[in-house]
Amino acid sequence: MKDIVIKWRHIKREIVIILLFYIIANFVNVISILVYKTSWDELITSQKYILYITEWLYIISIFVRFIYFGIRYFIKK
Amino acid sequence: MKTIRISRRDFMGKALAGSALLMAYPWFNALADKSSTDYSKKVKVGIIGVGSRGSLLLHYLNELSEEINIEVVAVCDNYEPHYQRAIKNTGGKAKAFYDYRKLIEIPDIDAVVIAVPLHEHAHIAIDLLNAGKHVFCEKAMARHLEDVKRMADTFYSTGKVLQIGHQRMFDPRYLKAVELINAGEIGKITQIRAFWHRNNDWRRPLPEGRTDLERKINWRLYREYSCGLMTELASHQIQVANWFKGKTPVSVMGKGSINYWKDGREVYDNVALIYSYDDGTQFIYDSMTSNRHYGLEEQIMGDEGTLEMEVNRRYWEHPPPKPEPPPPPGIVQLMKDIEGGIFSDAIPLTNSSWIPELKVEGDGKKIVNREKGFDESKAQLEGFIASVRKGEPTKGLFEQGYWATIWALLGQKAMDEQRIIELPNELKLI
CATH class of the missing domain: 3.30.360.10 (Dihydrodipicolinate Reductase; domain 2)
Known part of the structure; x- marks a missing residue:
């Protein structure tokens, strides 16, 4: 059976991607607070929604990257 | 309007004292003002017809005997099993008769409860009223219109109590409802x-x-x-x-x-x-x-x-409108709006110009x-005995039964x- 080796730079890249999506989700939250004129407390109280959004963005990014590298693989072949 | 909790004793007494209900329903005056009622004299009661309903009324009279100083002194039924049951239910103390006319002859009976089949109500009630007895008669008053009128005429001419067994008039729900209606609460x-x-x-x-x-x-x-x-x-x-x-x-x-x-x-x-x-x-x-x-x-x-x-x-x-719920967080509103924007082109399944007029x-x-346990049938007997003690009918009560x-x-x-x-x-x- 072939061993899969996950290098630190791969883990670091994924953490950066997740952090990027977390920042984007927080930015969207700030926009929402401004647009809907709700409380700034939601920067804290809406964190569960922020985490959901981060999670979904990350799942979507995996799906997109999977398609991208798949296509590239077949083109190179 | 505030909801009130009412027990039977409170209802009959202090809860009604001075309330609008007493003004509207004079049959409660005697019940509410117990302090001025003389309970020293025992009211002697007879009961004619001791079938299913009559047995229940007898049971209530027995329950009330000490509380309001009454005694069931005579029972009457021309059906042997009921006759025997009535004797047993009075502990053998009451005189028992097959013929109501024998019961009428007992001079010291103050009041009589009638719970016989409908077609017998009129002549028994009229005989009792003419003999000077106060009468509680189960509903309906009589089988025929002319008998109902004859009962009414006898009631007015003798001046004795003739109360018809419409127990809802002694039920707090109904009394409160009339108060609400009179106050315009339901328009x-x-x-x-x-x-x-x-x-x-x-x-x-x-x-x-x-x-x-x-x-x-x-x-x-x-x-x-x-x-x-x-x-x-x-x-x-x-x-x-x-x-x-x-x-x-x-x-x-x-x-x-x-x-x-x-x-x-x-x-x-x-x-x-x-x-x-x-x-x-x-x-x-x-x-x-x-x-x-x-x-x-x-x-x-x-x-x-x-x-x-x-x-x-x-x-x-x-x-009355319920208080508005607090708005959801801005991020949730944004997601809903995005969702609404995506699906806003959905075709309605029905014509919005018709809305079913549901309940x-x-x-x-x-x-x-x-x-729990309040029984208006028992309360109406208590009301009847209160009228008997007073010696005269309560204004407006008979007419409810008549109509x-x-x-x-x-x-x-x-x-x-x-x-x-x-x-x-x-x-x-x-």
Whole structure:
């Protein structure tokens, strides 16, 4: 059976991607607070929604990257 | 309006003292003002007819004996099993008779309870009143209109108490409801609906091999003795409708038939009637014996609200608005708006110009919090004894029973003759 080796730079890249999506989700939250004129407390109280959004963005990014590298693989072949 | 919790004793006493109810319903004055009532003299009571209802009334009288100083001194029934049971239920202390005329001869009986089959009410009640006894008579008053009028004439001429067993007049739910109506809480009453639905044959079993007792035991099923649903059930609800409207109908029309229990009975097993009041209000009534899904109810409908008496609920036509829930977080609103934007092109499945006029939402509120175990049938006996102690009838109480029976019998007449019936002049009370 072939061993899969996950290098630190791969883990670091994924953490950066997740952090990027977390920042984007927080930015969207700030926009929402401004647009809907709700409380700034939601920067804290809406964190569960922020985490959901981060999670979904990350799942979507995996799906997109999977398609991208798949296509590239077949083109190179 | 604040919901009140009422126990029987409180209801009869301090809770009603000085309230608007006492002004509206003088039959409570004697009950509420117990301190001024002289209980030292024992009221001696007889009971004629000790079948199922009579036994219950006897049981209540026994329960009340010490509380309000009464004693059941005589019982009467011409059906042997009931006669024997009545003797047993009085511990053998009461004198027992097969013939009510013997009971009347006992000089020191103050009051008599009548719970015999309907067709016997009139002559027994009249004999008792003429003999100077106060009378409590189970509803309905009598089998025939002319007997009802004769009872009324005797009541007025003797000045004795003649109370008819419409126990809802002693029920806190109904009293509170009338207070709400008088205060305009449900607006103008524009329609009353009432129904009494059962799913049984209303037959009582005969003793083994005694088919000769059919008409005696199942008297409710035969026209000679009863008008069936009208006199045994509807009369209660007609009384409620009249009481709540504060007036009596001007006409009635209706239909009835035997469409299910084709077992030799003579009274209708289903009826549907419309009673009209002079202000255009209709009282729609129906009763049946082959479906009990909707059970028993009186629905009092005004332009501001509705009362459902049997389930003790009041409803508002325009319920007070509930406080707005706090808005969801901005991020949730954003997601909903994005979702709405994506699916906004959905094609509606129905034409939005038609909205079904379904029942107004809301569970309503209790009319009154009644104490568990409160029994208005017992309360009405207590009211009767209070009138007996006073020695004179309570204003307005007899007339409730009179008009309930008159309009129950006129309803039967309307169905039998297939025409609209108005109140004959000879039945009007002066």
